[in-house]
Amino acid sequence: MSVGELKVPFVERAHRALNDRFLQEALNTATTRFMTLRHEAFQAFPQGEALRERAREIKEATLQKLDFYLEQLADNVERLGGHVHWAATGDEARGIILRLAQERGVKLVVKSKSMATEEIELNEALEHAGITPVETDLGEYIIQLAREKPSHIIAPAIHKTKGQVAELFSRELKRPLAADPEVLTKVARGELREKFLQADMGITGANFAVADTGTVVLITNEGNGRLVTTLPRIHVALMGMEKVIPSMTDLMVFLSILPRSATGQKISSYVTLVRGPRRPGEMDGPEEFHLIVMDNGRSSQLAGTLREALYCLRCGACLNVCPVYRQIGGHAYGYTYSGPIGILLTAMLHGNHAVRDLAHASSLCGACQEACPVKIDIPRMLIELREHLDRERIAPLAERLIFKSFARVLTTPALYRVLGRLGRLLQRPFVKDGRLGALPVFLRGWTDHRDLPPVAERSFRERWRELER
Amino acid sequence: MTTRAQFIQRVRGEMAKTPGLFAARSADRPQEPGALAETIRRQLAERWPAALARFSEEFERVGGVLYRVADMEEACATISRIARERSAQRVVTWATSVLGAELEPRLRAGGLEVAGETAGLPGEAERSRFRHASAQADIGVTGADLAVAETGSLVVLSGPGKARSASLLPPYHVAVFGKGALVESLEQVGVIFEALHRDPGTMSGASISFITGPSRTADIELTLTRGVHGPREVHAIFVESL
Ligand code: SF4
Numbered sequence: 127m128s129v130g131e132l133k134v135p136f137v138e139r140a141h142r143a144l145n146d147r148f149l150q151e152a153l154n155t156a157t158t159r160f161m162t163l164r165h166e167a168f169q170a171f172p173q174g175e176a177l178r179e180r181a182r183e184i185k186e187a188t189l190q191k192l193d194f195y196l197e198q199l200a201d202n203v204e205r206l207g208g209h210v211h212w213a214a215t216g217d218e219a220r221g222i223i224l225r226l227a228q229e230r231g232v233k234l235v236v237k238s239k240s241m242a243t244e245e246i247e248l249n250e251a252l253e254h255a256g257i258t259p260v261e262t263d264l265g266e267y268i269i270q271l272a273r274e275k276p277s278h279i280i281a282p283a284i285h286k287t288k289g290q291v292a293e294l295f296s297r298e299l300k301r302p303l304a305a306d307p308e309v310l311t312k313v314a315r316g317e318l319r320e321k322f323l324q325a326d327m328g329i330t331g332a333n334f335a336v337a338d339t340g341t342v343v344l345i346t347n348e349g350n351g352r353l354v355t356t357l358p359r360i361h362v363a364l365m366g367m368e369k370v371i372p373s374m375t376d377l378m379v380f381l382s383i384l385p386r387s388a389t390g391q392k393i394s395s396y397v398t399l400v401r402g403p404r405r406p407g408e409m410d411g412p413e414e415f416h417l418i419v420m421d422n423g424r425s426s427q428l429a430g431t432l433r434e435a436l437y438c439l440r441c442g443a444c445l446n447v448c449p450v451y452r453q454i455g456g457h458a459y460g461y462t463y464s465g466p467i468g469i470l471l472t473a474m475l476h477g478n479h480a481v482r483d484l485a486h487a488s489s490l491c492g493a494c495q496e497a498c499p500v501k502i503d504i505p506r507m508l509i510e511l512r513e514h515l516d517r518e519r520i521a522p523l524a525e526r527l528i529f530k531s532f533a534r535v536l537t538t539p540a541l542y543r544v545l546g547r548l549g550r551l552l553q554r555p556f557v558k559d560g561r562l563g564a565l566p567v568f569l570r571g572w573t574d575h576r577d578l579p580p581v582a583e584r585s586f587r588e589r590w591r592e593l594e595r
Numbered sequence: 596m597t598t599r600a601q602f603i604q605r606v607r608g609e610m611a612k613t614p615g616l617f618a619a620r621s622a623d624r625p626q627e628p629g630a631l632a633e634t635i636r637r638q639l640a641e642r643w644p645a646a647l648a649r650f651s652e653e654f655e656r657v658g659g660v661l662y663r664v665a666d667m668e669e670a671c672a673t674i675s676r677i678a679r680e681r682s683a684q685r686v687v688t689w690a691t692s693v694l695g696a697e698l699e700p701r702l703r704a705g706g707l708e709v710a711g712e713t714a715g716l717p718g719e720a721e722r723s724r725f726r727h728a729s730a731q732a733d734i735g736v737t738g739a740d741l742a743v744a745e746t747g748s749l750v751v752l753s754g755p756g757k758a759r760s761a762s763l764l765p766p767y768h769v770a771v772f773g774k775g776a777l778v779e780s781l782e783q784v785g786v787i788f789e790a791l792h793r794d795p796g797t798m799s800g801a802s803i804s805f806i807t808g809p810s811r812t813a814d815i816e817l818t819l820t821r822g823v824h825g826p827r828e829v830h831a832i833f834v835e836s837l
């Protein structure tokens with residue numbers, strides 16, 4: 127999906143995804159692989175369960191003293207010679223970065239993967255100002271060349287075939303390249319190495335920021351996080367304010383569970399801890415360090431329905447297990463953050479209006495909460511979000527009527543019985559091999575891309591009554 | 596422009612509207628991290644062989660290659676052999692004040708071109724010379740401040756004589772370490788970090804890196820590929836005499 131296509135309605139985007147055979151296969155392979163790796167990693171890590179509880183509590187404890195930890199972080203970063211900037215909105219964050227770059231005559235920026243900079247569409251703003259941003263995470267580099275958006279938090283270019291990547295690189299570098307991941311990766315290394323060495327500014331996000339020591343923590347597998355914070359003379363880190371954690375002891379808890387949840391690794395290949403600019407006597411490292419603390423809608427949820435979404439570590443586990451994400455992929459959601467948590471974050475950043483269709487793009491099966499390293503109760507928040515939309519009359523009218531009637535049916539036993547029997551009669555022509563395959567007219571959407579189990583010939587209630595006899 | 600005071604004011608205002616979701620505490624931090632770190636080190640002075648065995652297993656699992664040698668002389672021979680097998684010529688190293696004076700001359704004697712980091716206060720010219728050397732080098736030789744058994748990670752603290760580029764830019768990274776660097780778990784690393792940060796004199800650099808195996812990516816069709824940005828091979832030499 128190209129950037130301009132965000133205007134296409136959700137239903138249509140979802141349909142396109144469902145009809146894209148390669149995307150379907152790629153999504154299935156990738157999400158299944160990530161799920162398996164995560165599962166195996168936690169199976170082999172008995173203390174994982176307790177650490178998840180611990181991590182969840184740390185996140186909540188931090189939010190309960192957020193003002194204190196943010197100030198402590200800022201004091202420590204400044205003590206180490208760094209500069210701290212405060213951005214109430216995404217607009218303001220962009221403005222700060224642009225001003226820093228322009229005042230210092232920056233022409234070329236290298237970036238390591240950061241959802242926060244995606245969130246504020248920083249690249250577009252930099253380009254507009256005549257500054258060249260280069261994404262250095264291989265997946266991000268690919269989608270930047272293709273002028274697309276990431277389709278997965280952990281594997282942004284998961285929707286691209288190696289053939290498409292080869293085509294893209296060949297066009298960009300004006301020489302034919304084989305559709306071989308090994309070759310393509312090597313080519314990217316060469317290209318990007320030049321950029322690292324030339325760039326004046328490195329821009330990163332922050333996986334964590336340790337208040338007590340003034341440390342920004344970056345986690346990567348490629349090592350681009352290290353390069354971006356070592357070679358350019360200026361390092362700018364943009365963090366959502368909820369990324370702060372109290373201490374190094376807390377950090378070790380997260381280091382144990384985040385990589386396992388994301389890719390099944392015991393730890394990612396590179397964990398980089400940055401404390402301000404390089405010290406006297408150091409041979410390399412940036413001479414300037416700037417930390418931007420961003421709100422952009424987050425504080426409005428500190429006491430809101432979506433508070434718990436502020437625990438999110440951006441590990442992607444909930445995407446991999448979500449039956450909806452697995453079918454439609456990240457692009458169909460239409461915003462920076464996809465998957466179940468993405469719906470909540472989109473509502474947080476853009477308001478409830480932005481998710482009037484999306485809020486229903488979840489089956490509320492609970493798999494996301496089960497997979498989440500900090501056990502975020504995503505289903506509860508989605509239900510509350512739907513209720514809000516309902517109350518604010520943002521949800522589509524038909525949907526509101528249907529769900530209202532459904533609620534009535536569920537709470538009126540007699541009605542439930544009668545309708546169950548009616549369903550059994552009416553479904554007969556559509557049941558094939560024990561599955562409800564293709565429903566007619568306005569019900570088509572429910573069965574176009576999946577089969578539903580038919581209404582049972584004997585209901586649970588009927589069987590229960592028989593058993594009791 | 597939002598000031599710190601305004602930003603914090605807004606956060607505080609919203610926080611005041613809720614007591615939070617549930618009663619919660621952050622992690623229990625060691626009261627006396629320095630003393631606790633000392634205890635850990637003392638215990639490891641006995642337990643290090645088990646830690647080394649676990650480190651070896653985990654380090655190899657992530658694609659690292661571990662060697663065990665008696666002294667620095669043998670370590671230098673190992674580095675020369677690694678270089679020869681890969682037709683590597685150019686080496687950058689941390690400063691001799693950190694790695695030991697015998698390293699550079701021995702590597703040179705083995706036929707390698709060595710660009711060693713100089714300790715002291717490097718100027719602009721010195722910095723760009725070293726950066727160039729690192730970018731051109733085939734092998735980067737460093738120490739390791741910690742070797743974490745649980746994860747197979749090498750932890751390097753930057754500082755004078757301990758350039759970050761040496762473990763980052765060359766395609767082959769070789770780290771030399773002794774038993775004093777071994778720790779068992781991330782939890783122990785947490786204690787040591789608490790202790791380090793408590794005492795401002797101990798951290799002379801601005802960066803700490805955990806390096807766990809070679810640089811890797813699976814961004815093209817999930818095919819695992821090594822050396823995308825950082826080194827494609829990581830070697831660790833355990834030196835008994837260190
Ligand atoms: S909600 Fe949980 S599972 Fe989903 S990305 Fe965030 S931390 Fe990971």
